[in-house]
Amino acid sequence: xxTSRRAPGAATxxxxxxxxxxxxxxxxxxxxxxxxMFRADxxxxxxxxxxERLAQGDASGYHFLFLERAGETLxxxxxxxxxxxxxxxxxxxxxxDPGRHRHGLGRRLLDETEQHAATAGARKLFVDTSGRAEYxxxxxxxxxxxxQVAARLVDxxxxxxxxxxxxxDLG
Amino acid sequence: xxTSRRAPGAATxxxxxxxxxxxxxxxxxxxxxxxxMFRADxxxxxxxxxxERLAQGDASGYHFLFLERAGETLxxxxxxxxxxxxxxxxxxxxxxDPGRHRHGLGRRLLDETEQHAATAGARKLFVDTSGRAEYxxxxxxxxxxxxQVAARLVDxxxxxxxxxxxxxDLG
Numbered sequence: 542x543x544t545s546r547r548a549p550g551a552a553t554x555x556x557x558x559x560x561x562x563x564x565x566x567x568x569x570x571x572x573x574x575x576x577x578m579f580r581a582d583x584x585x586x587x588x589x590x591x592x593e594r595l596a597q598g599d600a601s602g603y604h605f606l607f608l609e610r611a612g613e614t615l616x617x618x619x620x621x622x623x624x625x626x627x628x629x630x631x632x633x634x635x636x637x638d639p640g641r642h643r644h645g646l647g648r649r650l651l652d653e654t655e656q657h658a659a660t661a662g663a664r665k666l667f668v669d670t671s672g673r674a675e676y677x678x679x680x681x682x683x684x685x686x687x688x689q690v691a692a693r694l695v696d697x698x699x700x701x702x703x704x705x706x707x708x709x710d711l712g
Numbered sequence: 713x714x715t716s717r718r719a720p721g722a723a724t725x726x727x728x729x730x731x732x733x734x735x736x737x738x739x740x741x742x743x744x745x746x747x748x749m750f751r752a753d754x755x756x757x758x759x760x761x762x763x764e765r766l767a768q769g770d771a772s773g774y775h776f777l778f779l780e781r782a783g784e785t786l787x788x789x790x791x792x793x794x795x796x797x798x799x800x801x802x803x804x805x806x807x808x809d810p811g812r813h814r815h816g817l818g819r820r821l822l823d824e825t826e827q828h829a830a831t832a833g834a835r836k837l838f839v840d841t842s843g844r845a846e847y848x849x850x851x852x853x854x855x856x857x858x859x860q861v862a863a864r865l866v867d868x869x870x871x872x873x874x875x876x877x878x879x880x881d882l883g
Contacts, residue, residue: 583796625754627870665867692863692877696836699798706863 555615555646557653558607565607566591568614575638587634590619606657608650616646618654628664651686659711666711667691672703683707726786726817728824729778736778737762739785746809758805761790774804777828779821787817789825799835822857830882837882838862843874854878
């Protein structure tokens with residue numbers, strides 16, 4: 542029998558990781574399923590972006606940030622420059638395991654994403670979300686993080702399901 | 713010496729073509745250059761969509777419509793369903809050789825594009841353009857064709873260069 546000793550809390554401090562690995566597709570899909578906010582086809586597309594990143598690197602246009610604790614993925618973001626713009630970036634995906642909510646993890650992930658994007662040349666970060674009632678907490682999250690509604694496209698996702706475009710100036 | 717006889721005007725009637733060929737990349741790039749409205753990096757991206765179409769077919773998400781006369785490409789459109797939406801389509805590119813303007817070719821191309829998209833399930837057709845002064849004729853064209861401004865994203869393309877999103881209901 543062996544025992545291990547660690548400084549209290551050292552193993553439970555979430556850490557950030559940028560490097561993308563082949564196993565991240567599964568990790569991402571698990572996080573997205575855990576939120577119960579995404580359809581299977583949406584999760585499929587989110588997962589494909591990992592493969593594109595692995596195949597093409599920065600040329601894929603997709604950057605990732607993973608928030609992990611003790612080897613477990615608590616959340617992630619996927620973001621990148623919008624082609625044919627000078628300094629407009631898109632936050633394609635951000636999700637945190639709901640069991641980990643209310644500890645500021647989503648906000649920390651978004652803050653770190655903004656900092657990384659700004660360092661890489663982003664002037665503005667755009668994020669699209671749904672206008673449906675189920676997305677009220679999502680919209681409240683962005684608004685609480687300093688995002689403003691830039692546009693609302695009626696019936697964009699489907700009849701009765703608007704697209705709401707948020708933006709934050711990173712300047 | 714031989715003579716050929718044709719019905720008057722028969723050879724000069726523009727024709728539409730959906731099938732995409734490898735030579736279309738060059739044809740598209742020539743049309744886009746002729747408009748003097750696009751940067752080299754924009755034309756490069758427009759051309760890449762031809763290759764994606766040829767490699768993946770409908771799965772690429774890119775449909776094309778070419779307007780031709782006597783083997784010459786007068787204009788083209790590139791459009792397709794927006795992923796993760798039910799019935800929202802995007803008009804990615806539309807361009808007509810400026811030497812051919814004022815003959816309704818742009819409008820004909822847009823009408824045919826809308827009809828094809830609607831037949832394939834489009835409820836709405838979105839098109840993005842610039843808010844810059846140089847694009848006033850472009851915006852007037854869309855407005856004249858029944859498009860309405862759905863959003864204006866300030867400084868989207870670059871500082872001082874807004875994105876204007878137009879939409880038309882095809883229902």
